[in-house]
Amino acid sequence: MTILVIAEHDNKVLAPATLNTVAAAAKIGGDIHVLVAGQGAGPVADAAAKIAGVSKVLNADNAAYAHQLPENIAPLVAELGKGYSHILAAATSNGKNILPRVAAALDVDQISEIISVESADTFKRPIYAGNAIATVQSTAAIKVITVRATGFDPVAAEGGSAAVEAVGAAHDAGISSFVGEELAKSDRPELTAAKIVVSGGRGMQNGDNFKHLYALADKLGAAVGASRAAVDAGFVPNDMQVGQTGKIVAPQLYIAVGISGAIQHLAGMKDSKVIVAINKDEEAPIFQVADYGLVADLFEAVPELEKLV
């Protein structure tokens, strides 16, 4: 059994979600190869070679792969993947974009966002916004799977010494092209990898009031998230959204401020170790999942909390 893991990267840095995906591969068992498809992504391939448990790194360097366009990368993965028992990618926006295209090219069903490995062919995954957990068995010759990073502790980024092998195959479907991107800039830890997350909802009232959360987050070394209501109201950009349709987080501590706790929001954070809710409505559903609840006006409680921690 040999497993192919698709590396998540931006041509410069290997994304941490790759380490969680390798951890899922290690649970399945067998040799683990990592594919780095990109342009000038040599440093990423070198970083991948150092991941504990990886035995080989395939580096496909081509202009067609520079922006992770699925029309070009999926045929590459499908071609290489024919020799593997499993193909895994992190359930990031890239992984979700590319992998189903690979599965269809290989004519197999995909299993999305697994949270545990029961055996080499059986996996658990959440459905209905995390309100049910399905155990799914795959009889496909090649199992195509995306991995929810919060379900697996990352493997060590150092300690391995895999060989890096260049892959010559170039697929350019010629039906899509990259136009541009706008990335949000932040000095705080990345939301999905942060140990502490402070999130604000509709109760923040406006974008300016998020400064209270930023101050608290900076004191705690935390990332700042938001509910869909806060994003839709334009308080903060959408890449901060936590929930079924946003990011899935499972930090040590999640502080929900002015968030009612709709099913769709809980889907993104209810696996956090400790949940704190600050809300002035004592009937808010968030209190049903909170380990510590404080019924208070957030505009008094948050600055006081910032002072005391």
Add this chain to the structure above:
Amino acid sequence: MKVLVAVKRVVDYNVKVRVKADNSGVDLANVKMSMNPFCEIAVEEAVRLKEKGVATEIVVVSIGPTTAQEQLRTALALGADRAILVESAEDLTSLAVAKLLKAVADKEQPQLVILGKQAIDSDNNQTGQMLAALSGFGQGTFASKVEVSGDTVAVTREIDGGAQTVSLKLPAIVTTDLRLNEPRYASLPNIMKAKKKPLETLTPDALGVSTASTNKTLKVEAPAARSAGIKVKSVAELVEKLKNEAKVI
């Protein structure tokens, strides 16, 4: 140009589902069903393209039980021109649905196919990408903006760090994200008119598609319940608990 929109009948997003006692699935008897929220956004986008004069005809398609006709009628009331139901009583995987949609697309020859990014029941986020692979078309997933010009479509996509724009040759596949648009409500006169619009019914056999699957759901369980928490009286007490009891700060 012709636009094909795929819609799915799912449990209403406000319903808190319960797992069946025998762990065979979730209990959907007597539960309110609706059009998947992302599919509503897909229908809305197609209607807006028609209002802008870009689209000439909107064909809406659903794959599912006979009752999915309700969701197709809703789409017709929102502005779709005609509907196709591919009737299947079984629970199909995303790949099977993608194959059926491919067969419908081969018949209809749309220039643009719009789907939701994921269905809120299976949470798979696969069908649009799979359909794109089977058709050999480009894909603009998680779209927050769609602009058709000539024989290409520019799609702005929501990605982990922000937004990305790609240009795709038509025909292409687009999957909708939440922020693409705000779906409209169907007016009563339009609901009445929708009853007269054509709705064709097909079967997987008639389309010559095998819906066999390599995935099998062994069981469905309720997630582990969180133990009950406590309410603290003051910020000072909260900080004390976080430091000494939970030891997370």
